[in-house]
Amino acid sequence: MESSTANTPIYDPYAILPFAAYRSPDCPExxxxxxxMHFIESxxxxxxxxxYRRFLLQQEAPEDFLLETGAIDQDNVRADWVEQRFGLIRAGMWMQLVQNQDALRNSLLQPGCSTGVPLIDKVAADIFSxxxxxxxxxxxxxxxxxxxxLGISSANVFRTFDHLFQSRLPDEIYISDEVGLADLVNQYALTRYIPVRVFPCGGDADACAHQMLEKGTHVFTISRxxxxxxxxxxxxxxxxxEQKKVSHRFSWNE
Incomplete structure (x- = not known):
């Protein structure tokens, strides 16, 4: 008789399945x-x-990554790790999933997916729900x-974001690789571990806008x-x- 786990969808959080996460000064995309696990450990x-966070992200070889993370002194990690870990794992899994849907269709997109790690199992169940x-x-x-x-640089704009999302946080935030407001949005999303997706513009605003609105449901801009x-x-x-999507421009005065 086959084990009841024989048909359980399996997801390996260590499997090499690259995805782009939050922006950084070195990687605006x-x-x-x-x-x-690269995301979580970093x-x-x-x-x-x-x-060191960037060093961990650069460990492409699974063996090197496992050796490095196996030696991490947990006393030296961020002080708020326990409080933040569910939200950050969820954000990382969401970003990986939306960028690799075909590869994860038979695991994370199925009920009862098992990861081998209880906390990550809970995250997978939450996302599926x-x-x-x-x-x-x-x-x-x-x-x-x-x-x-592009010239907005004050984190005071976070108050506008708080107002926007006071009743409901977005499932995802879409931003570009521009400077200014886009970078501040990325920083805001990180403080709450809201999943982001970064769209490279390459100087073609029209093409970038069409890509963002292919699945984007709401558009908010902030300008002086x-x-x-x-x-x-x-x-x-x-x-x-033109597409009759919810949109609004917020006036910004520092």
Missing amino acids: GDLCYSL EKFRGVDDC RLVAANESDNALRRVVLAGD GEESDSGLANRLLALAA
Whole structure:
């Protein structure tokens, strides 16, 4: 008689399945994570030792990565690790999943997926539950596109984000690799471990806007004037209106 676990969907958090995570000064398009565990182990050192965090992300060979992380002194990780770990694991798994849906269709996109790690099992179950609930018309996924002035540099803009998301956090935030507001959005998402997806613009605002709105559900821009100094922000507002998607421009005064 076959074991009851024979048909259990299995997901290996150590499997090499690269995805782009949050932006960093060295990687405005998003840090490359070779596996979910690369993301998790490196996040233990965010705000504590960013050089070591980047070093862990660079360990492409599974054997080197396992040797390095097996020797980590858990007393030296970030002080808020226990409080933050569920949210950060969820964000990492979500980002990996949306960027690798075909590869993960038979594991994370199935009920009862097993990862071999109880906490990660709970995260997988939570994400699957959210995706099932998203089939309800009044509970669809909320993918918020945020863009704005290239010259905005004050974290005071976080108050505007708090206002935007006071009733419900987005399932994902879409940003570009621009400077200014996009970088601040990335920082804000990190403080709450909201999954992000970074879209490289390459100077083509129209193409980038179309890519972001292919699945983006809401568009919010922040600028000092009616016209932003970001051509992408202007194009996003116009395109959202054409597509009849929820959109709004917030005026910014530092």
